[in-house]
Amino acid sequence: MDRDSTVRRIRAQQYQNQQQIQLDFRDEAAALNGLRKRKLKPEVSGLLGESSAVLLLLGFVILLWVLVLLSLQQLIISSPGHFNALRARKHLEQITSVGPRTVGSPENEIKTVNYLLDQIEQIRTESRTGPHSITVDVQRPTGSFSIDFLGGFTSYYDRVTNIAVKLEPKTTAQHFMLANCHFDSVANSPGASDDAVSCSVMLEVLHSLANLSTPLTHGVIFLFNGAEENILQASHGFITQHAWAQQVRAFINLEAAGVGGKEVVFQTGPENPWLVQAYVRAAVHPFASVVGQEVFQSGVIPSDTDFRIYRDFGNIPGIDLAFIENGFIYHTKYDTPERIHTDSIQRAGDNILSVLTHLLMSEQLADSSAYRHGNMVFFDLLGVTVVAYPARVGTIINLLAAVATVIYLGKKYMISSNAGGRYLRDLACAVCVCVLSWFVTLLTVLIVALLVTLAGRSMFWYTHFYAAVCLYGSAATGKILLIHTLAKNLYYGGVSGVDLSERFFDVSLLLWCSALLFLTQRGLCSAYVPMMMVVFPLASKLLLTKHFRARGASLQYSVLYLMGLAVPYVHIMFLIWVVFEIFTPILGRSGTEIPPDVVLASLITLATVTLSSYFMHFIYLSRSTKRILAGLGSVFTLMFVLVCCGLFFPYSADPSSPRPKRVFVQHSTRVFHAPDGSVERSDSGLWINSLDYSGMQHITPLIPQINDSIRSRCSEQLPYCGFPWFLPVKFLVKKNWYLPAPPVSPQAPLEFQLLSRQENEWGSVRMSFQAKGPSHMSLYVRPEAGASLIGWSFGDGTPRFDLSGEYFIFYSHGLDAPAWSFWFEIQRSSDASPDEDLISMAVSSHYFSGPDRRSEPLEALLKRFPAWAFPSSWCEIWTDIGVLDGEILLHSDRLGAFR
Secondary structure, eight states: OOHHHHHHHHHHHHHHHHHEEEEEHHHHHHHHHHHHHHHHHHHHHHHHHHHHHHHHHHHHHHHHHHHHHHHOOOOSOOOSSSSSSHHHHHHHHHHHOOOOOOOSIIIIIIIHHHHHHHHHHHHHTTTTTSEEEEEEEOOOEEEEEEEESSTTTEEEEOOOOOOEEEEEEOOOOOOOOEEEOOOOOOOTOOOIIIIIHHHHHHHHHHHHHHHHHHHOOOOOOOOOESSSHHHHHHHHHHHHGGGGGGEEEEEEEEESSSSSOEEEEEESSSOOOOHHHHHHHHSSOBBHHHHHHHHHTTSSOOOOHHHHHHHEEEEEEEEEEESSSSSSTTSTOOOOOGGGOOHHHHHHHHHHHHHHHHTTTOSSSGGGGGOOOOOEEEEEETEEEEEEEHHHHHHHHHHHHHHHHHHHHHHHHHOOOOOOOHHHHHHHHHHHHHHEEEEEEEHHHHHHHHHHHHHTTTTTTTTOHHHHHIIHHHHHHHHHHHHHHHHHISSSSTTHHHHHHHHHHHHHHHHHHHHHHHEEEEEETTHHHHHHHHHHHHHHHHHHHHHHHHHOSSSSHHHHHHHHHHHHHHHHHHHHHHHHHHHHHHSSSSOOOOOOOHHHHHHHHHHHHHHHTTTHHHHHBBOOOOHHHHHHHHHHHHHHHHHHOSSOOOOBOOSSEEEEEEEEEEEEEEEOOTTTTEEEEEEEEEEEESTTTTTTTTTTTTTTTTGGGGEEEETTSSGGGSSSOSSOOOOTTTOOOEOOOOOOOOSSSEEEEEEEEOOTTTTEEEEEEEEESSSSEEEEEEETTEEEEESSSSTTTTTTOTTTEEEEEEEEOTTTOOEEEEEEEEOTTTOOOOOOOOEEEEEEEEEOOOOOGGOOHHHHHHSSSSEEEEEEEEEEEEEEEEEOOOOGGGGGGGGTTOO
């Protein structure tokens, strides 16, 4: 019994001790909680409310976006009045009144040429008593060249038309500027913006300069070239063959990638910074960007201009200007004069006239080679002014900005505990969090884009761009915000929001500085963009440091911080507008192989990441992000459901803002030849190509005959798959449809024959051919196994740009051109037998025609297309495809069927 009592007393004592320990722990916990509350109290007062953060950032972005849009819509603030836009508009209406102006057509070679010559003669007569003389020369050159465009091909032109007008002082001049436009257009488009408006502007600029009372120091050549849409042929004919070309010291090229709006300088040089300086000093309404130049010259935009020809074949520097707005109707029937605002014409005319006048009176033009040093950094600020400085000065500025960043971060490293080791670890971890957020965001948005594509809703944004911003933009913003919120609450749970905001500001600064150093090291002038994103935020942060330490994220601090970001951010938003203004329409004609939603989603993600860089500062200064995440999630879910339900149709026939689907429909007859020269088979049909990723998905419900049952397949054994490509774009457009139809009946059938065959002593064979047909033909050549193409009559005589062993030769001619003669030299391998095939060849003849000359099957099909589709067409294509064998080609009469 005593033992039991003793045990009970011991257990009771232990129980009391445990209770006392628990009470002590509770007291300590309460004390710690009180201490934490006391510590957190000043932090909470230094944070922003969620609503305040949202309103600040949203208001900031909207305000800057409104400024960008206002600057773009304000075409003219004031005009000196020396250029008459109304007279230029009359020229535009007259040039486009004849309809499409394809090379070789009477509309291009006779009607437009006669109108231009009449207007030039009137200007010459009016200015006869003035201090200048005008000389006119109509050039019809013949030549060929190879060009690295669309994968590379060779171009041959015969008697295309150039109208060259020389304006010079009556005392003559030795040095000349060149002003270039082209008056031809693509088939089925009146080509108002591309490029009739530029020729109209040039006519009026010629009128203004010819009537100056003070003589110019130098002369100017106005080149109205008639074969640019045939891939830059007429400009090559002028710069390589015209006698006046030797006197040209620099050029201005007027082009278009859209319809109306502001014309932007998007290429200069190469080198020759004095040209950019001349534009900056003289342009009345400046609008220029070196970013556009470097993006365009990188090749990501599937387009090119005469700038390349003058630069590469003439070795002269220049300025390339182009309209870029509303590219949805570029190269379509909607490119009409009424869509070009008169203020756009006035703006372009003021700029061209003032810049040309400045250059024609300058000393640099006389000895331009002496000023050929380095490149220029140039960019405009909301169209008000252009900032320009030499690239070498830009390098110094960039390095100074990087040094300032290093000093700023180094100072933090030095004052941190543990000799900065902790700061470096924290900064490295924050960089990892930031980069991880970008990677996960991009991956998430791309998954969404692929789901939309797989659901058959690709290009839903083509007419409703805001829908893409809501879907992909909300997904990108929400994912970035979610990752940083999780990092803040889970990984950085014990770190104050003020400290985290400072840390992630340093991360943004460090990453932009890294981009700055990378672009500077690569010699890219676009490095000015990260330079601005380093200098302005850093200066703003240094000025606000004391205020921030004393009061935290007050409303005053937040407003001042955003004001410090205003200059770089408004420029970034302008560049974002340019990117989407150019690339969104391009995705409607980029072929069937590139998923456009993936591209657009990537661009929207890139824009979101760029804009969010310094906004991360506010994520960690905000007390909460729950409502923001809920709102973004709701927007994303709603848009995803609406998109998948098919609410947003890609195309539009709205006359005020059309968004046409581009389809090529060609009535074709093909004749296939066997190696012995006999006709193996032939067929006829309507060959249909979709120029965008959606293919015939939206056409089939309206025209059931165009379905997957008539999808054509590539015949790998035939050159270029055995189809009559107008340009070598088979790698972009791999989905084709071939609807059987009656044979075509060309007005001038293709005639093709072998002229001679010579076998050389070293084992090569030279074959000479002759082809006669319409103004546009395409020649596809592929050496067979055991043979190689070692020479031809094109360009410099060396075959270039074979695409998977195939060569593409593009041919066009003006009026009254003789038959096209050419030769190939083929080398037979040492182990090849004499009776093996040497070369496969196909010739396609393309007949452009208006509605009055279309074949009945083609016309009937085109009428069935919906209003929102733009079925660009050629009336007839006559294609001969076959394998030419060396032995058979000894007897040209056996090729009678090959035509």
